[in-house]
Structures are given as structure tokens and as C-alpha cells.
Amino acid sequence: MKEQQSIKPPRWSYRFLTFFCKEEFLEEISGDLEEIYQVNCQTHGKRRANWRYAWNVLRFFKWSNIKKTTRFNSNIVTMTRNNFKIAARVLWRQKVNTLLNVTGISIGIACFLLISLYVKREVSFDKFHEKGDRIYRTWTLEDYGGDQQFFYTNSPLPLEKALEDNIPDIEMAVQYNRNNFLVGEEGARINEPIAIASPEFFEMFSFPIVNGNQEKPLADRTSIVISEAYATKYFGSKMPIGEPISVQINGENRVFNVSAIMQDLPKNTGFSFDMMISNKNDDILYRKEALQAWFNVSPETFVLIRENSTLAATEEKLPAMVKTALGDRVEEGEYTLGLQPLTDIHLNPEFPLGNMPVGNPKYVYVLGAIGLLVLLIACINYTTLSMGQSMKRAKEVGVRKVVGAQKSGLVWQYLSESVLITFIAMVIGLVVAYLLLPLFNNLANTDLVMPFDFESLWVYLVMALGIGLATGAYPALVLSSLKLTNVLRGGSSSMGGKNVLRKSLLVFQLLLTVFLISSTLIMKKQLNFIQNEDLGFNRDAMVSVVLYPAPEAQGLGDNFTSGFKNGQLLKTKLESNPDVSDVAMGSHIFGANGWMKVGFNDNNDAFKQFNLLVVDPYYISSFGIQMKEGRDFDPALDLDKRESIILNQAAVDYFGLTDPIGKQLPGQDFGNNTIIGITEDFNFESLHSEVRPLVITQNDQTIFSGINDISINDSPTPKLVFKYTGTSLLEVKSILDKAWASTFPNEELRFDFVDEKLRLMYQDEARVNKIVGIATVLSVLIASIGLLGLTILIVNTKVKEIGIRKILGASPLKIFAMLFNDFSWQLIIAIVLSVPLTWYLMSNWLKDFAYQISIGADMFVLSAALAFGLTTLVISYHAIRAAKSNPVKALRAE
Secondary structure (H helix, E strand, C coil): CHHHHCCCCCHHHHHHHHHHECHHHHHHHHHHHHHHHHHHHHHHCHHHHHHHHHHHHHHCCCHHHECCCCCCCHHHHHHHHHHHHHHHHHHHHCHHHHHHHHHHHHHHHHHHHHHHHHHHHHHCCCCCCCCHHHEEEEEEEEECCCCCEEEECCCCCCHHHHHHHHCCCEEEEEEEEEEEEEECCCCCCEEEEEEEECCCHHHHCCCCEEEECCCCCCCCCCEEEEEHHHHHHHHCCCCCCCCEEEEEECCEEEEEEEEEEECCCCCCCCCCCCEEEEHHHHHHHCCCCHHHCCCCCCCEEEEEECCCCCHHHHHHCHHHHHHHHHHHHCCCCCEEEEEEEHHHCCCCCCCCCCCCCCCCHHHHHHHHHHHHHHHHHHHHHHHHHHHHHHHHHHHHHHHHHHCCCCHHHHHHHHHHHHHHHHHHHHHHHHHHHHHHHHHHHHHHCCCCCCCCCHHHHHHHHHHHHHHHHHHHHHHHHHHHCCCHHHHHHCCCHHHCCCCHHHHHHHHHHHHHHHHHHHHHHHHHHHHHHHHHCCCCCCCCCEEEEECCCCCCCCHHHHHHHHHHHHHHHHHHHHCCCCCEEEEEEECCCCCCCCCCEEEEEECCCCEEEEEEEEECCCHHHHCCCCEEEECCCCCCCHHHHHCEEEEEHHHHHHHCCCCCCCCCCCECCCCCCEEEEEECCCCCCCCCCCCCCEEEECCHHHHHCCCCEEECCCCCCCEEEEEECCCCCCHHHHHHHHHHHHHCCCCCCCEEEHHHHHHHCCHHHHHHHHHHHHHHHHHHHHHHHHHHHHHHHHHHHCHHHHHHHHHCCCCHHHHHHHHHHHHHHHHHHHHHHHHHHHHHHHHHHHCCCCCCCCCCHHHHHHHHHHHHHHHHHHHHHHHHHHHHCCHHHHHHHC
């Protein structure tokens, strides 16, 4: 009770209540509000209780409750109310101008809100865990000097127990891994990714359990946790708790019982699973040697640091633990462990990729900057449009000053108009953002929701007020500062041609517009390059099909052998179709990163790594991969099946081989092997990275016998690939359905088009490019409105000059040239300034690609031409109007 009474409402809200509330009501109202506040603190937490207390105080801000005092002068209320009435009348009278203002700002606000929601989601990854500020992921760095450095965020299996036993600062350690298994009874199996985690996983991480064993979902090795989506997928409307699920592990069908159903994972988490079993099954998942191996990495290990400890204090104890675990097997500094905050994982590409995906922080920064730029352009437009209309109201200012209006009163009057416009624009912007959110979610592959809670409404309110005051300040100050004598005579010297701020705003606005246009063009060109570049293999109309190994298959070797054997049955059926050709099989297909990578010690005892591809003899020819030296596999030669291997040129360079044909891999423990061919380098992974060393073999055991390290991110389950030569790609599914049903009638058919998989490798870049492209179109639209306002300003300040020129015989073309001259130098300056800015930022973006375009002058010339065309189009409209106007009226106005 004492603890409850010690919690006080926010001081600023209480002070506001005492400021306006009548004395006879204050005690009763404040007492009721404090009681409600204490209840909210217990049920919703102090932060939300503070917001609700402030909202309740505002609800009592009524005329009947406001004290009669000179401090709260009713004249202020009356003046404010009158200002907004006058503002509403002015805006209604100037309908076109108001429409332009509201349109520009509402578009800017809608774009800013949508992009802000996306950026907020990206920076909020895994921040919803209650213990998230104390959760860290371990990383491992092996440094043996020279180029023998190996950096992992995956970890060895014995690390979990070692951390808990040797580091008192660690409250618990949890390991997390993912692998693909065949789920279901024989004859009706589905290849599913399943997570393997420590039993304390749900204690460390805040993933809600909606049904079943909430205390210990992974209580024993036969427990399996499934998501709500998978509960429906496998059991329909039936309650699955206690129901069995069969999972094939190393050739043996093991039965797991559903112990709990978890809520579907949110999009803003790096974890990805719909099924999870306990790592108490590690003894049947891994070889016995791997369970004690400190130099083989597979799962990710997370630690929860105790509340009274720190990251620095915990990391100080790690070297001693490594020394205890490894002894004399490594020298000091050769094997280092460290900790990375959980919330740092998603947007930190400096750490190597583990089981959790890593986003590109540059895209978040780019989109955040784009959102701000579009909103900034909209704000500048409002300022310029206000200035464009201000001269029509100059005499209004003079009359107000004659009857005694003060400068401060005029400023508040014009700020009232600005605030009213931005509030209207905010409401429209929110509606537009809400309506476009499904489209944006589809574009960005997210599940964003527009928040309308009390806290968010306060943010929208403050945002609208801030935009209104910021955009209206300059026009209000300028108008209120006009000299009375000049105004009444109709002069405009104070707002004339050498207005430095106005010209600076124009340069800045055009700079942003040209920058967005040129950046979009460069990004589009790079995307076209990576999607259409010759990758060194044929991908057009190539189809890949996932094959299923036999139920009794154990280990990778058996999976390859039985998978290829089953694939041969499907191949026989497909080859009878005239629209199918070039049928082959392999452990990996293009369009996925993370091909199998193996490590070994060469003849000089130096550690080497290369990617491994296990194929049938038709794989290389099926994809049209070019041979540089030697020959391809011969299907008729048994020796090729047993011993022959093919390297890519990158592997030849990496191993330092000269005249490699007929030689062996530079390792002592490999089986009998002979290099029979060298391929040209082809991009089997994305163009973000250079081509890595690759060894291609038909006999995986030749390689596996000589390696001491293996890592796989792309499933090595065998795949069959073929080329479709028909006329309609829609026929592919029916061809496969027929062949598959007659071969594997109870197995799930899974197939992809290779070129589509390759396109998906760059979906992040494509997604950002689309968003930036849409934002650029919106910014160009807003900039057009701004140029319209600036042209109005110029025309209004040169009414007399245009009239005189027309009387002296000036043609419409000369009037256009006169108006365009006011913009030409600003536009040229903007274009010149945009070139180094665009080149610098886009060069940094292109560094993410090992293969990239060169930024040529054509992109800048095209963006400059578009900017000139936009400016010419807008100015031409007003030039034609000015040329058709009656010069007598213009001179009479003077």
C-alpha cells in the first residue's frame, strides 16, 4: 500500500489542472483522477497511466470548470477563436490556393507516416522481449594469422553448458538452430524447417504460448511446440495438444507429442520457425564427435546476463573459460568469444550471417531520409505557396496596421491559418495513409498497422502543430513586417526579386528533387544490371523440383544417394514429355545463398575452405556452364562417378594450382580424386559477393572423408532441374503434377522457376527501389505544386513590368524567358550541387555489390533534363496567362 501511494501523477499535468480548475472543484477532481491513476499504474504500468492521467485532465478542461482569473484572460480565448474564424474564411475564399496547400502537405504527411512505420518496424526487431536488454548472442573469432581468420555467429555445441558452468554473470544460456526434416507418416511427408532449441528458450524469449504447457513447453525430448498456423495446417479445427507428429531424423521416424501452441511469430523478429523441438535430441541429430567439438559450429548461442552484471564484466571472464575448455589446443588470442546484443543483430552486417537474417541498415537510412525529404519538400511548398499569395493580402496588412493591429497579432493571425491548414492536411494524410497501408504492406512485405491509440494521437497532434508553426512562421513574419507606407501605396519592395531566403528555398527544393530523380535512376539501372547480367549459366525457363530421400536414409551421403535415385524415377517420366529437356540433378540450385561450405587442412597444414556441389553427370551441360579447360563428366564412365571432380577457376586460383588437369585436391585425407575439368567462373551466389571456390563432384564421400568442418545454410536436399521448351509456363505445373503423382503419389510437390528464385535474391533491393520510385514521383508532384507557388510569387511581383513589356511589344516567348530567368540560375545551382551528393551516396550504396554499374554522366543529364522539363512546363502555364492578360489592368493596379 505504501508503495502504491508513493507513485505520484505526472507533475506537469497536475500543475495544469491546478492552473485552470476552480477552487471549489479542484479537491474532488484531483482526488478522483489520482484514484484512477493508481489503478491504471497497477493494470497498465506507469507510462500508460501517465498518458491516461494527462488525457483525463484535458477532459476536465471545460468552460464550467475554468476559474475566473485575470491570468487566464478571456480576451486571449476570444482572440484565438476569432483568428481561427478569420483563417477559415480566408482559406474558404482562396479555394484553389487552399487545395494546393492541403494537397501538398497531406501527400507529404501520408508518405512520411507510411515510411516511418516501416523504419520503426525495422529498428524494433526483437525489442519486444521482456528481458531483451539482457540477452546477447555469442560470436566466435578464430585467428591463426595471415588470411587464416574465421568469424562466426554460429557456435560450437558444448558452448552452452560451458557458459552456464563457468560464467556466474550468466543467468542462463540457450542454443537455437534450424534444419529441414520430413514431417508426417511415410507416403505423406512434407519437408519442413524445424527449430531445435534449449528447453529454456521460451523462458528467455517472450513468444506467447496460447495453449498447452505454458511453464515448460519443451519439457522433454519428445515435446514439440507448433504455431497457431501449423496447428490449423496439420490438425484443422481439432485441438492438437497431446497429438503425435512424426519426424524423420537420420533415417528413423521419431514421434513427438504436441506440448504447446505458440502465437504466430511477429514479422519484427529474426527468429523464424513454426515447429520447435528440444536440443535434448542433439545426441540423435549430431555425430558423437560434434557434441564435444569446439571447432565445429552449428547453432546460435544466446545468453541472459544477470540484472546486477554488465556486458563488459561478463566478456572479461570469457578468455579464462576458453582457456579452461581448450587448454593447449590454441595459443592465446587464437580463439576469441564475444557477445552481441540481441537488438543489434538485425541491422548490423558487420557480424557474419548466422541462423537469424540480417537486414541492410543502409536501406533503413535511405527510406527514413526519403520520408523526411518528401515531408520537407511539402513544407517548403507550403511556405512558397503562402508567399505566392501574400502580396494579394498586402493591403489587408496595411488596413489592419492603420486600425491599430500589432505585429504579434498579425503573426498569430497568419500562424492560425497555417496551423489550421496543417491540421486539415494531417487528417487527410492519416486517412490516405490508412487506405494505402494494405498496398504498402504488400509492397514492403510487412504487416504494419496504423496506430490510433492515445499516445499516437498525441504524436499526430504535436506533429501537425509543429509543421504548422514551422511552415507558417516565415510568411507570417514577412507579412507582419511590411512597411505601412509601402503597403498602402501598393509597393512590394520588401518581398521583391532579391529575396535571398526565397531563392535559397527554391535551390534546396530543386536540389532534393533532382537528387531523388537521379538516385532512383541509378538504383533502377543497378537492379536491371543484376537481374539481366550474364551469370555464366542458362536460367531461362529452368524449373527446379525438390526431391525426397528414402525414409531410411541416414546422413548427408545417404540423402544424396537416395534422393538422386528417386529423382531418376521422376526424370524418366519427365523425359517422355516433348516440352521437357536438359533434365539433371544437384544438391543445390541457383537462386539461394549458403551453398554447402567445407573446410580442410591442406598439405602445408593451412586451413582452406570451398563450396561443394554434388551433382549427376548432366548438371553442368543442363545449365550451359562453359568449360575453360578439360572436360565435363561422362555419364558412361564409372571412374567419373567415383573419383572425378571439376573445379571453377576461382578454386584453381585459391588453391594455387598450375596445370590442374589430372591433379588432386591439395589435401592429404581426401579419397581418390582427379581434376578432369575447370569451368569458367559463374555466379552461383548473389552478385553481392565475388565468385567463391567451388568443387563439383558426383561422389560426395570422396570429399567428406577429407574435411574437418562443414556449414550449410541452403538445404542440401537433392533437386531435379529441367528446361521447359513449351510455349506457356502455366503448363509446367500440370506436367509436373502428372509425372509426380505417378511417381510419388503421397508426397508434397514443391517446385520453383530458377529465374524467379534469382529475382527473389534481390527482393530487398527491388522493394526499396519501388518505394523510392513512388516517393520520387510524389516528391516531383509536390515540387510541381511548389514551382506553381513560386511562379505565382514572381508573376505577382512583376505585374507592372509585364504590362509595360506587353505595351512595348514583348512577345509571349520573351515574357516566358523573363519568368524562366528567375528560376534558371537556381535550377543550375541545384543540379550542380546534386551531382556530388548523388555520386557520393550512390557510390556507397553500390559498394554492397561485388558486381556493379559505373555511375555515368547520362544519369545526371537525364535527371537534369527532367527537372528542366518540369520547370518549363509549370512556368509556361503562367507565362501564357500573363501574356494574355490586359496590360491596362496591370498598370491600373499600380
